[in-house]
Amino acid sequence: MLRVLVFIAFIFLVSAGLAWLAERPGDIVLNWQGYEIRSSLMIAALAVAILFAALAILWTVIRAILRAPGSFESYLGRRRRDRGYKALSDGMIAVGAGDARSARKAAKESRTLLGAEPLPLLLTAQAAQLSGESADARTAFEALAARPDTKVLGLHGLFIEARRQDEHEAAKHFAEQAAETAPKIGWAGVALFEYQSRDGDWLGAMRTLEDAVRAGAVDKATAQRRRAALLTARAMELEAGDPAEARAAALEAHRLDPALAPAAVIGARLLSRASDYRRAARVLETTWKAAPHPDVADAYAGVRHGDSVRDRLKRMRKLAELRANHPDGAMAVARAAIDAHDFAAARQALEGQVKAGPSEAVCLLMAEIEEREHSDEGKVRMWLARAINAPRNAVWMADGRILDDWAPVSPVSGEVGVVAWTVSPEPPPSRVALQIEADLAAEQRMTVEPSDAPRIEAKPAPEPEIIEPEPEAPDAGEIVADDASVVSADEPPPVAVAPAPEPVPAPEPVPEPEPAPPPPRPEPEPVPEPKPAPVTASAVSAKASEPAPIEEPPEEPVIPPSPDDPGPMPDNDEPDQPRPRRFGLF
Known part of the structure; x- marks a missing residue:
C-alpha cells in the first residue's frame, strides 16, 4: 500500500512540474562550434528525457551481453538445484513410507545434484539405517558431526547407532559431547543421566539432573523424586564407610520424598547409632503417615537398642x-505380639483382617501363631492352604516387574525413581505359595519306613480245603483224615473236619531267578492248637453229611488317619539339626 502511495505521489509531482513548465514558456539557445541551436524550454526538456531513456536502454543491452555467460550458468545451477531438492523431497517421503530402495536412489541423486550439504547427508544416513547398513549410516553421521552447524545432529545419529549395536560406552561418549556442545539439548542430558545412574555415578547423575532442570528438560516434581532416589542410593553405598555423609544424604532424600521408605529406614538407623532416638522416631513416623511399609515398622520397633x-x-x-x-499396622502389631508371646494380642490385632478376607501375609502370621501357641498342625495346614489362594501382598515393582528389594534404577527401562511399593494388578504365582505347595507335597510323599529298610510284602492267605461228604458211610475199621493217617477202630478216632480258622504262617517264598529275593514275612506268634474231642462213628457220619463252614482269616484292623495328621516324617540322619519350618514370612 505504501508503494502505491509513493508511486501516485511521484506521478503527481511529475505532472505538476510539466504543467508549471507549460505555463512559463521560454527559449533555449545553444552556441557550439559556430552552430546556434534554438529551441523552446518544453522541447529541450523532452529531448533530454529521451536522451536519458536511450542511454539507459543502451546500458541495459551492454550489461546483458556482458552477463550472458553468468546468467546462463546461474540458470543451469537453479535448474540443478531444483532437481536436487525434488529428489531430496522424494527421498524423505520414501524414508517415511519405509521404501528403502527408493530412499537410497533418491539419496544418491540428491547428493549428486546438491553435493555435500546437510540434508543429502541426513537422507543418506536415514536410508542406510532403513536398509540396515550401519557402516554407511555411521559414515554419514560422522560427516555431519564434522560440520560446526550440524555437529549435534551427527552426534545424535552416532548415539543412536551405538545404542543399536549395544556399544554403550561409545553412546555415553557421544551423549557427553552433545551435552557439552549444547547443554539445552534434552536427549543428551537424559541419556547421560541414564548412563551415570546405571553405572552408580550418583554425584555425576545429580549434576546432570541439575543441568537438565536449569535447561527446562525436566520438571521440578520429577527432579525431586529422582534426586531423592539418587541420595538414597548414595546413603546405602556410604552407610558402612562414612556414616555421617550417609546420614546427611538419607535425611535430604527423606525431606525431598517423605514417602520413600528406604530413605527413612536408613536415616533412622543412622540416627539411632548416634543415639538420637527421638529424631529417628519422628522420621519413621512421618514416612508411616505418608506411606506405611513393613520395613518402616521393623525399623520403628528397633529404633532404640x-x-x-x-x-x-x-x-x-x-x-x-x-x-x-x-x-500393615495390624500385621506390625501382630508380629511384635508374637515375639512377646502374647498370642491373644496377636489374634486380636489380626481379627479385623481375617474377617475382611486375609491376605497372604495375614494367613502366614496366623499359621505361625497356631504353631507357636498350640503346635496345632491341622490349623497350621489350614492357614497355609488359605495362604496359597489368598490375595498377594504389596511388593516392590518397576515397569511391571517384581523386585526382591528396592532399587534406585529400574532394571527394565533404566529410569530413576520409578520403583514403587504396590500390589501387582495381575499378580504372578506367589513364591511363598509355591514353597508351601512344595512342602506339603514333600510331606505327602513321606513314608513310615525309610527307603533303605526291608519291605514286607503282603502274601495272600491260603484258602481252606473243603471236604465234600461221601455218598457212602466209611468203613468202621478206619477213617481217613486230612493228613492221610490211619486210625484204629478200637480207639476213638478223631473227627475229619475242615482246617480250623487259625493263623497259618506264610508259606516259604518260591525261589525266583532274582539275585536278591525279598526277605520272608516275620512269623506271627504261635497260637495253641485245639485238641480234637473224641466222638462216635455216628457223630462222624452226621458231621460229614453237613458242609464244613468256610471262615475268612481275620484281618488286621485298619485305623484311619486323623485329618490333622501331617503324615509320617522320614528318619533324620542328623538328629542334632532342628526341624525345618514349612513356611516363612516376609
Whole structure:
C-alpha cells in the first residue's frame, strides 16, 4: 500500500512540474562550434528525457551481453538445484513410507545434484539405517558431526547407532559431547543421566539432573523424586564407610520424598547409632503417615537398642494408631505380639483382617501363631492352604516387574525413581505359595519306613480245603483224615473236619531267578492248637453229611488317619539339626 502511495505521489509531482513548465514558456539557445541551436524550454526538456531513456536502454543491452555467460550458468545451477531438492523431497517421503530402495536412489541423486550439504547427508544416513547398513549410516553421521552447524545432529545419529549395536560406552561418549556442545539439548542430558545412574555415578547423575532442570528438560516434581532416589542410593553405598555423609544424604532424600521408605529406614538407623532416638522416631513416623511399609515398622520397633519385646509391642501399637485400620499396622502389631508371646494380642490385632478376607501375609502370621501357641498342625495346614489362594501382598515393582528389594534404577527401562511399593494388578504365582505347595507335597510323599529298610510284602492267605461228604458211610475199621493217617477202630478216632480258622504262617517264598529275593514275612506268634474231642462213628457220619463252614482269616484292623495328621516324617540322619519350618514370612 505504501508503494502505491509513493508511486501516485511521484506521478503527481511529475505532472505538476510539466504543467508549471507549460505555463512559463521560454527559449533555449545553444552556441557550439559556430552552430546556434534554438529551441523552446518544453522541447529541450523532452529531448533530454529521451536522451536519458536511450542511454539507459543502451546500458541495459551492454550489461546483458556482458552477463550472458553468468546468467546462463546461474540458470543451469537453479535448474540443478531444483532437481536436487525434488529428489531430496522424494527421498524423505520414501524414508517415511519405509521404501528403502527408493530412499537410497533418491539419496544418491540428491547428493549428486546438491553435493555435500546437510540434508543429502541426513537422507543418506536415514536410508542406510532403513536398509540396515550401519557402516554407511555411521559414515554419514560422522560427516555431519564434522560440520560446526550440524555437529549435534551427527552426534545424535552416532548415539543412536551405538545404542543399536549395544556399544554403550561409545553412546555415553557421544551423549557427553552433545551435552557439552549444547547443554539445552534434552536427549543428551537424559541419556547421560541414564548412563551415570546405571553405572552408580550418583554425584555425576545429580549434576546432570541439575543441568537438565536449569535447561527446562525436566520438571521440578520429577527432579525431586529422582534426586531423592539418587541420595538414597548414595546413603546405602556410604552407610558402612562414612556414616555421617550417609546420614546427611538419607535425611535430604527423606525431606525431598517423605514417602520413600528406604530413605527413612536408613536415616533412622543412622540416627539411632548416634543415639538420637527421638529424631529417628519422628522420621519413621512421618514416612508411616505418608506411606506405611513393613520395613518402616521393623525399623520403628528397633529404633532404640536394648528394648524388651513388651516395649516394642507398645511402640508398635503407637505406630499403628497413626494410620488406624491399615493392614500393615495390624500385621506390625501382630508380629511384635508374637515375639512377646502374647498370642491373644496377636489374634486380636489380626481379627479385623481375617474377617475382611486375609491376605497372604495375614494367613502366614496366623499359621505361625497356631504353631507357636498350640503346635496345632491341622490349623497350621489350614492357614497355609488359605495362604496359597489368598490375595498377594504389596511388593516392590518397576515397569511391571517384581523386585526382591528396592532399587534406585529400574532394571527394565533404566529410569530413576520409578520403583514403587504396590500390589501387582495381575499378580504372578506367589513364591511363598509355591514353597508351601512344595512342602506339603514333600510331606505327602513321606513314608513310615525309610527307603533303605526291608519291605514286607503282603502274601495272600491260603484258602481252606473243603471236604465234600461221601455218598457212602466209611468203613468202621478206619477213617481217613486230612493228613492221610490211619486210625484204629478200637480207639476213638478223631473227627475229619475242615482246617480250623487259625493263623497259618506264610508259606516259604518260591525261589525266583532274582539275585536278591525279598526277605520272608516275620512269623506271627504261635497260637495253641485245639485238641480234637473224641466222638462216635455216628457223630462222624452226621458231621460229614453237613458242609464244613468256610471262615475268612481275620484281618488286621485298619485305623484311619486323623485329618490333622501331617503324615509320617522320614528318619533324620542328623538328629542334632532342628526341624525345618514349612513356611516363612516376609
